Structures are given as structure tokens and as C-alpha cells.
Amino acid sequence: MRVAVVGLGLIGGSFALALKDKGIASSVVGVEANAANAEAALRLGLVEAVLPLNEAVEGAELVALAVPVDAIPQLAIKVLNRVTENQIVIDMGSTKEELCEIISQHPRRGRFVATHPMWGTEYSGPEAATVESFAGRAVVICQKEMSDSKAVERVEDIYRKLGMTVLEMNPEQHDLHTAYVSHISHITSFILSTTVLEKEREEEAIFNLAGGGFDSTVRLAKSSAETWIPIFMQNKYNVLDVLREYIHQLNLFRKALEKDDTETLKQIITKANEIKKVLHK
Amino acid sequence: MRVAVVGLGLIGGSFALALKDKGIASSVVGVEANAANAEAALRLGLVEAVLPLNEAVEGAELVALAVPVDAIPQLAIKVLNRVTENQIVIDMGSTKEELCEIISQHPRRGRFVATHPMWGTEYSGPEAATVESFAGRAVVICQKEMSDSKAVERVEDIYRKLGMTVLEMNPEQHDLHTAYVSHISHITSFILSTTVLEKEREEEAIFNLAGGGFDSTVRLAKSSAETWIPIFMQNKYNVLDVLREYIHQLNLFRKALEKDDTETLKQIITKANEIKKVLHK
Numbered sequence: 262m263r264v265a266v267v268g269l270g271l272i273g274g275s276f277a278l279a280l281k282d283k284g285i286a287s288s289v290v291g292v293e294a295n296a297a298n299a300e301a302a303l304r305l306g307l308v309e310a311v312l313p314l315n316e317a318v319e320g321a322e323l324v325a326l327a328v329p330v331d332a333i334p335q336l337a338i339k340v341l342n343r344v345t346e347n348q349i350v351i352d353m354g355s356t357k358e359e360l361c362e363i364i365s366q367h368p369r370r371g372r373f374v375a376t377h378p379m380w381g382t383e384y385s386g387p388e389a390a391t392v393e394s395f396a397g398r399a400v401v402i403c404q405k406e407m408s409d410s411k412a413v414e415r416v417e418d419i420y421r422k423l424g425m426t427v428l429e430m431n432p433e434q435h436d437l438h439t440a441y442v443s444h445i446s447h448i449t450s451f452i453l454s455t456t457v458l459e460k461e462r463e464e465e466a467i468f469n470l471a472g473g474g475f476d477s478t479v480r481l482a483k484s485s486a487e488t489w490i491p492i493f494m495q496n497k498y499n500v501l502d503v504l505r506e507y508i509h510q511l512n513l514f515r516k517a518l519e520k521d522d523t524e525t526l527k528q529i530i531t532k533a534n535e536i537k538k539v540l541h542k
Numbered sequence: 543m544r545v546a547v548v549g550l551g552l553i554g555g556s557f558a559l560a561l562k563d564k565g566i567a568s569s570v571v572g573v574e575a576n577a578a579n580a581e582a583a584l585r586l587g588l589v590e591a592v593l594p595l596n597e598a599v600e601g602a603e604l605v606a607l608a609v610p611v612d613a614i615p616q617l618a619i620k621v622l623n624r625v626t627e628n629q630i631v632i633d634m635g636s637t638k639e640e641l642c643e644i645i646s647q648h649p650r651r652g653r654f655v656a657t658h659p660m661w662g663t664e665y666s667g668p669e670a671a672t673v674e675s676f677a678g679r680a681v682v683i684c685q686k687e688m689s690d691s692k693a694v695e696r697v698e699d700i701y702r703k704l705g706m707t708v709l710e711m712n713p714e715q716h717d718l719h720t721a722y723v724s725h726i727s728h729i730t731s732f733i734l735s736t737t738v739l740e741k742e743r744e745e746e747a748i749f750n751l752a753g754g755g756f757d758s759t760v761r762l763a764k765s766s767a768e769t770w771i772p773i774f775m776q777n778k779y780n781v782l783d784v785l786r787e788y789i790h791q792l793n794l795f796r797k798a799l800e801k802d803d804t805e806t807l808k809q810i811i812t813k814a815n816e817i818k819k820v821l822h823k
Binding site: 381449539 | 662
């Protein structure tokens, strides 16, 4: 199939590579507003051509939107304005409520499948794109009932061929759950980084001492502001809710430590250990 | 050389395996108060025998203390009471001020080398011990000037043969730096875990959605209370200092998000991104 990917960063670029690698796409073209990223995408072979949006959409059976989430809703409308009943449009964004509302009344809403492949790394841009992406992870599809069933089937088939497990949620559930299992992790990493950089003036000490524990906990702090601020803003109320609870529980821990209350510390840590049950490894 | 390891958990067990693997130890015996752990250590071949402390110390050229940090200072005194001028004692604990004070006036202080190999995993107990440990990481030695120079040389040689880089710090520096690059990471992971478990009632959603980001950020939450509460207690003032700063910076982030202040969010995340410079990969 002929595919157009709009936004040739980590997600869009990796999707393009994976579609070619699995033989799903016969050709992939891109749309990319940033000239340096467009040039890099061509040089890295992520896409065969970078075209204006109109041209890219016109020739594509599948159009995938992989731009920051604040740009997705209006872009989705523009693309739906241009597609026929034989084309499929998907987005790959990390938030879903806003998007699903904006496209809800479009006459060709059925051609849109709202998806969130739960894969990413802390790196961004076309250089970060990798063919070894998506496999083994979940992809969430929202509001299947609003999409034409043949379009949903086709999109599910593509994601399954990439090695993903397809889940269904409504947009509200999706944004709530991702606040807990994805968005808050990025905030805790960003702030761990700023705290350590603020307090630990001897950067060499960090470099010399940081072992696997610190590296893995702070890894997500390398993630880009361009990707994540729109996600936090679009999912503001869920993110604030979990952030307030996180700060509350940190304060309970701090007070227990201040009072040498080892019994409470033990209860907290023993509770925290239960995460073993719900992690994959 | 003949080695006695006191405490056959993750660290002591891994040290025993690594010493044999590199041909550094001709024999390794253990001391382990917990009967099940002693039995497991023998079954797993971590040590050749589990002996009472007196017997184990008597036959050893090197005695390594790998028990929780609250037990190390008094154990260090007991072992120093029993060693001769031909034996070396090391500890492998994560805090150093308390220990170094307690042993400071002992007549055989020179036989003790205070070390902290900066390696560990979120797992504990003899079953968690692995021969692929320590290599590529740093080991901190504190108060070298208080140890006999031949003893320091021997210990540094052993750690270098395990593939470690030897660093020197005073106990105060050590405890300060480890609060930043190790202890706080464990607290942020514990609390991320309790927050998600508290707020996200649908554990299946966590399991299905958790990708690489959440897994790595929360990984340390599997760490044991037995190991970590004594570390937090012994390093209480440094840990509280960095914890208060962490909570303060989280609140700045929260307020910026509440006010849609994307400029401040961008400043915070851009600052956080600087951690790239001091991470190894």
C-alpha cells in the first residue's frame, strides 16, 4: 500500500521504516515542515520523497499523522477534508479526548482511526527513528464505533503485522490511563534531573557515580519539550490529578523519614514492591 | 586468596561469584544469619561453606561485609576485634559517615578499607546474585589515609580486576553524592509505584499499557525495604535535603501546568534535558 506520513520525527520515521521493513508499504512519502528534518529523513531513507500535504495525501491509501499532539486535531480536519472514501487516516498521538471531539462531526469521520501505539524512546527527530520499533507493545484504538469497520480492520491488521497487541478504549479511559503509566513518569524524570543538576554542582560526581539505577530513573528526562508540553497541556486535568497525588505521597514519605518512623517507611516500600505484579519483567 | 563474605544477598553473593570467576579467590566461605538464605547460597554455589562469624574470619585473608548498612558499623567492630595484622576487612555498604566514625578509634582501623562498589539491581537475596556484576562501574573508597597502604593497594587491585574504576572521596562527600545519584532515585520510584497503584485501580490497564518508559522509571520500586530503610535512615539529612528540593521543583512544575504557563514548563524541561551531558549513554 502507498503510505503518507505527516511528521518525520521519532514516531513517524520509525513507522515509515517498520512499514517498509515488514513489506506493508510499497512506497512511503512524508510531509515535514522543518527543512532540516525533511533533509535528514530523505538522507536516512525514511521516506522516498517529502511532499506538500496536498500531494502526499492525494496519492496515499493510508495517511498517518505523527506530529505533536497540539497540532493533530486541526491537521486531522484538513486531511479529512481532502480524503475520499477509499483512503484511511490515522493519528499516532499520546492524547485522544481533544482529537476525538474535534473530528467527531466531520462528514468523513469514518475514514479516521484514532490510534496510540505505546512505543517511544527518550530521543526525538528523524535521526532517532529505528526500524526496531513498536513490536511487542500495545496499541490503543479509540472510538472504533466511529470509524468504518473496514478501515479499523485494515489498521488493526497493519499494527498486528508490526507485532503489536491491539486494545480498545474510549478517549477518556485512554487519557486517564496514559497519565498514570506514561505522562507522570516523564514528569518525575524531568524533575529528578533538574533537582540533581540544581543540587549537585559537581557534574563529574554524577557522571562518575551514576549507575544503572539513576540512569534508568532519569532516562526520560532527555525527552523533548516540543513533544511533551502539548501532551501535558492536552491531558492537563488527569496529569494534575496524578501529580498532586504523587506530591502528597512524597510528603508522607518525607514526614515519616523526618520522624524516624521506619514502620510507615516499611509500609510504603512494601506497598511499592507490589508493582512487581503488574510489570512485564 | 581465601575470602569470607558476611551477608550472602545480592551484593555479597555477586562479589563471591565474581571473585571466583576472575580467579581472585581460591576459596570463598560465607556468614549468613538467615537459614533459608544460607541454604540457598550453598545450593547456588555462591560459597563453599556457611560458617559462624568467628570461624569464617579466622581463616580469611579478606573479610567482606555485605549486610544492610545499619548492621555494618557494629559488625565492623566485631570483625576488627578478631583480625590480625595480616588480614583485610572491607565493607560494601551504601553509606559511609556513620561507619567511618564508629571504627575511627579502633586499634586495627588500618586493616579496614571502607568501600562502596556502585553496582546493584532492584532484586535482593542470594537468588539475585550474578557473576556479571560490578564490571564497568565505579567503586568509591573512603578515608584511604586511615587504612594501611598495603591493604588499600590490595583492595584496589581486587576491584580493578573486577573491572571497576576506583574513586576516592571522604565519607561526607560520598554520602552527599550518593543521596543525589542513588538514594533519591529509589524514593521517586517507590512513590511513583504507590501513586500509580493507589490511583489506577485497573491493574490490567497498567500491565497492558506500560511501555519502556514506565517500566524503567518504576523499576527501582521493586527494591527491598530491608536494604533501603537503613540507607535512608543513615543518610537522613542528605536524603531529606534532596527530597525537599525535589518536592519544591515538582510544585513549580505543577503550578506552571495549572496556569498554562508553557514558557516555564519549557524552561524546566530544557534544563532537565541537560542531564544528557552527564549520563553515560
